[in-house]
Each structure stands twice: as structure tokens, then as C-alpha cells.
Amino acid sequence: MPVGVEAWITQIPPITRAWLGLSVLTSLAVLYYSPKAAFVNMQAWRAVLNFFYFGPISLDYVFHMFFFMRYSRMLEESSFANKKADYFWLLFLASVMLLGFSPLFNLPFLSSPLAFVPIYIWSRRHPSTPISLFGLITITAPYLPVALVAFSWVLNGTWKAAAGDLVGCAVGHVLWFMNDVWTRELVGGHTFLSEAPDRVKRLFGDE
Template identity: 45%
Template sequence: MADIGVLEQWYYDVPLVTRIWTTAAVITSVLVQCQVVTPFKLFFSVSSVFRKRQYWRLLTTFLYFGPLSLDFMFHLFFISRYFRNLEESSFRGRTADFAWLLLYSATSLLLLSPFTSMPFLGGPLSFSLIYIWARRNPSVRLSFLGLFVFNAPYLPWVLLLFRLVINNTLPKDDLMGIAVGHVYYFFEDIYPRIRGGARPLAAPEIWRRLFAGVDAPRPVAAAEPEQEQEPVRA
């Protein structure tokens, strides 16, 4: 029972948005594994959504990462790590803003999807947040498989190059994520400095009201070490 209590405490220590997203992704893969649903009912398709009114695809395309396997767990751990890091650092006490970032990224990827023929968009969504985290943590030092050390802003490009070498093809999903993430980073971090504080992508007040009372004081996270061994997303 003590182990269950520790696991429960760990689960609820995960920030709200990251917790909901990770839980939904796991549940989706479990349902597919148990043959309750089929992946063909989950991917994004313009005709299915707007002609057949299968609106759930607008959400499930971001939640399915393949069947339950070690590869799935590895990807989920790696991706959710940066969701959590970003929500606990740049967006600490700003759940509405973090949820707005996810909505912006998801909407942008849905609009780009018909031009790339990419049915599942969880990978690009995650990569966009990895890109934003990396740009906002320029002093963090990371190690790639113990081979070389680099600063965090290079992380998306290291991962992209690794996938290019392994798969011998240009990873369009990573490039989409980088593009969407860079647009947000530019208008939230760079544009305000050159335009007197203007933030075109800021969450509207009506959106913030939906999250009124959600943010509660949380213990300050331990400082991230200067150098750490990062897993590689294949």
C-alpha cells in the first residue's frame, strides 16, 4: 500500500496539463491494445472530421503514439519530460498560458497537416514544446549518448539530425514542430522586446477565466543540473 501511495503522490505532483495529456495518451494506447478502438478511428482526416463529423479526431491525433511497447514508453517518458519541465519552469503558476500554448500548437499543426499528409500529430506537438523549452534554457548543458556535450538550444537540431541519419529520410514531423514552436517563441520572447511589450499570441482574458482558481502554490522544483544524460528519440 505504501508503494501505491508513493506512486499516487508522484502522479499528482505532475503539473495539471502534463498529467492530463500523459494520462490521455496512455489510455488511448491501452484502448487500442485491447482492441476497443482502432487507430483508423483516431488519425486526423479533413474529410472524416468535416464531412462525417468525427470531431474526436481533432484530439485523438495528438494522443496516439503506437501500441504499448518499450518504444512507446520511451517516447512517452522523453516527451512528457519536456512538457513537465516547461510547465514547471516558464509556465509555473500559469496553467492558462500553458494550455493556450498547447491549443495554439495543436491548431497550427492541424492547419499544416493537409499539406504534409501526416495523420498523427502527437510527435510534432511534442517537438514544438521541446523546441520552446530548449530556447528558453540556453545555459543548460546536455549530453548526447555521452559522445558530446552541447547547450539546450541545439537539442531539437541534434534530435532531427539523429533521426535523419537513422531513418535516411527528412523527418517532416520534427520540422513541423520546430516551425510551430519557433513562431510561438518569436512572438512571445523576441517580438515584445522590439515592439514595446506587444504579445500577439497571448492568451485572451476569456480563456484565462476558464482556469481561474486552478493554479495553487507548488513547491519549488529542484534546480536542474548543468549537465545531464539525455535519452535519444529515434
């Protein structure tokens, strides 16, 4: 591997780097999520690995991988700097919520919805940051998820293709509200939704 690429990979924060690596590996197989296959037929691995499958190599694959990696990395380096356990816990809670929503919206793959969770949360935590989309238009960060969902819709030619991204935005909004609004204004402290349990922190060496 070229030194430049290796250095770039090692600079990616650990949770995002692991997510990226697993996503590239699982693009070699179709690991879709099915409640029946996962829990009735005892293929529980489908409930985990489908969060890393972004589909075969295509323009849509590149689109989702680029934006997921960019904003997951930026979120982990800012809000979750030196908080690997808390970032893992956030993604874990998002994954559990998406597994619950999957049968309601008929979502066989949950990687794209999960990728929109850090994008949404980052956009809400940086409301005044200007974002240039493909060098064509400039928007502020809170409009980024909407713009990306619209682009996904255009890219795939049907609103159903963007349904998973919308569900990801909804989950991201719930977690942003519970982490940033509920804990600050209504609770006045951390909750299990905003901070990883001690056992998880010990697992990641954050204690």
C-alpha cells in the first residue's frame, strides 16, 4: 500500500476507520437485513453486517461512502474527540432504532440510514458552518441532510431510494434532541442516551 494512502487511513479516527474498513469488505457480498432471516432462521449476523453494506461499486456507493466518511470523521474528531466509547454508543443506539424501523419501511439495507445519523448530528451541532456542495452551491450545515437526501432522490430516480436516508435523518434528529436538548435543558446532566455505560467505556479504554 502506498505510504500516502496508509498515512491517510491511520489519520482517520478509530470508530470511523473501523466502519469504513468493514463497509469496503462487505461490499463484496450482499448482506441484507431480514427480520425472518436474522431471528427466525438464526442468521443473526445479518442484523449486524447489513449496517456496513453500501451496495455494489457504483456512483450511489461512492456518494454515500464519501459523505458518510467525511462527516462521521468530522463528528468523531470534534464532538467525540477522545470519546470512542460515547461515539460507538451513539451509533449502537442508532442501529437499534433502525432495526426497529426496518420492517415498517421495508428497508433491507441499513448502512445508508445509519450513515445519515452522524451527518445529521454534525449538521445540527455546526449550524453556522457553510457547506459547498460539489462546488456548485453553498448552504449552511443544517440544510446539508435535506440537500443530500434530494441528491440521492435525483441520483436514483425515485423517492423510495431516499426513504432510508430520511429514516436515518429522523433517527439522527431523535438522538440529537435527546443528547443536546433533553440533557441540557430538561435533565441537566448525562443520560444513558448521551453517555456510554461504564462497561462500554472500559471496553474502549476511555476510563
